Amino acid sequence: MDSTATNTTEQPAVTSSHIRRTATVTIALLMGVWVIDYVDRVMMAVALPFIGAEFDLSKTSQGWLITAFSLVYLVCQIPGGVLADRFGARRLLVISLLLWSVFTALTGAMWGFVSLLVVRALFGVGQGLFPGASFKAIAERTPPSHRATAAGAMLASNNLGAGLAPLIAAPVVFALGWRHTFWVTALVGVVIGILLWAMLPKPLPTRLTEVPLPNRTTVSLRHVLRSAAVWKFAALFCATNMLSYGMITWVPSYLLEERGISLLDTGVLAAIPLLVMCVCTFLGGWLFDRFFTERARWFVIPVLLAAAATLALMLNADTAGEFTLYQTIAMGIAGLAYMSILGMPVRALPPAVVGSGMGVVNAGGQLAGVIAPVAMGWLVDHFSYTAAFGFLIGSTVLGALLALIVPKRQADFQIRAGRSNA
Template structure:
């Protein structure tokens, strides 16, 4: 005991967090680069807005479909092998996008790319649950997602610079190569459990696992144990459906910023390609800040109040309502700069939801947190898949303001779900039945 008290904590988990953050950054760089080069693609292939909306959504449909299988793989086989494999795969598909020759090839390749990215966040959620304490969940979810939005924010200027120098195809080759390098780095550094990492000392393990009644470090989670996923309990849990519904509302609105924002600035607000590269980044940079702020605030409130339900709700509900409020003037104004500033404020508040939203699967999912977060993200990305199609159809009809009012309505509904029904303290599985399905095992 005295040795542990005197030993300086190694804090290897922060290096692990940095590596995971870089993956989140790459996911959004790869999924949003097509939105920046979309004007060039539309010009070269003669695609109208509806066709481009269908191409945007092909990724999201696949991404939604692959969420639950991706989360299950992370739970069953461990994050190290799963993330290494899927990041390598989707990076290859990113490069293959440059070889598209028409609508069908674009749609199919982006669909296959989406299947690859689908397992990223659910598996990373499982990885963070294994490496971090309950008190750090909001922060780690907030900071990782802030890196994803930072990735989306830096894409416009980087992609425009590459496109001007070497053409739009070079954007996909460059970004795909970055992902392959990350996969190699992750495999070399990460281990599924802190207990397996040589850089983690006993003081850090004590911090992560706690001590039992005898003063010994608690036994690690048995990552080799492959529990059966309790689909019956997950699908019959009303709380699981409320979590999915709330995230559907959030993600529908997010996907405007990830798909149509550059085209909106060029086609409706009259920005040049170069100006678009600058101003399309502002809302996404605001999202970077919002992700971090939301995660930190929900953890601090939890620390002070010890009330999980209050700590998650008090951040998520006002944030969704404020995001909706700022969309209204953005839809009505004819001043392009005011529109950008309002969208920037809306994106900040929208992203404050991320910390509490992604902490919830860790709070209520237990050892099935990867699967639970996959189910939540599946529902969210069904909204994300619908968003670019609806937006494209409405603007094709000349209604540029209408899509924003749809988003206002969904954000309001999401806030209501959070307020009255979603419970961050209520497990989505029946613990007594789980005990019968998966008897405890002791790992050495």
């Protein structure tokens, strides 16, 4: 077993500077890996029009290339969390990163739709092991009072990677072609994996990372899976994450095909909303830790409804610039809600099962990646891009409704051996 998976019984005194340094280095490393994670994912969306043209693929088939990854990624969430709880974060983080780098490289060597579908599915295995391990690393290396801010910074890097990806991928695709773009990114992933293995700090003592809730007893994966609260947050994350997956997958194609924007300009316009969402996701984590730990739903509900209203304005945009403006506002607003959705389980789950619990919650979020790309591709094929983006308005409103049923206080989220609270 990885020595980082457990803490020793004899726990020496730890200074506040050591706690800060451990948390800071951990978050910085995880942010770097999540950036590469999302560059890898979003790069596929930038390359999709060219892959579709080379292999003569319909929009629905192009959507399946994203959904194949997302489906396997979804299936791997809970096993990834269980493995992180069993063997510790460091080992699984590095294995995951190296695996997905291999399949990123193989993406650039494929010869047709079926081979691409298989490799993108295997890519989902590599990346699917990562989220549970990263949440485990956060839980082992940060105190509970700062955990949502830490997780918010980590997850904000998703959108940083998603925002940087078009800026990086579009010029490389333009200069070298879509295949070489995947090979370059794979090499960067290997380098980051080596750095992660060498630099990730050891976990903090258990007494500093346990959530101070009464009547805490030993829990297992069985108790996590029986928790209604965990599944409610998974459903909420599914509904709200449709927006990110839908925009990441189809905005580049929309700007190229419907608005006649050049590839390089498409990269810039596609990046702006995601970079703004990155900042807002980090801000949302800070707001949750500071003001909304006991009343998260009353922040999430109006924020999601405001995002849905802005998406409606986006559908009626007359120009590509106006479309991007409303898209940016909508995604920035929605980004504020993300860490209020994820902050509660990150804070409340016991560190011993935080990998498993967040694997369940993140599985819900990744179900959005299974549904949104192919559903929106089908809507484009049979109706229009307007219908496809309208789908995102409905999913965002659904998220606001689901926020009514999730626990609103940390104490409501306790998971105890033998029973679970809703």
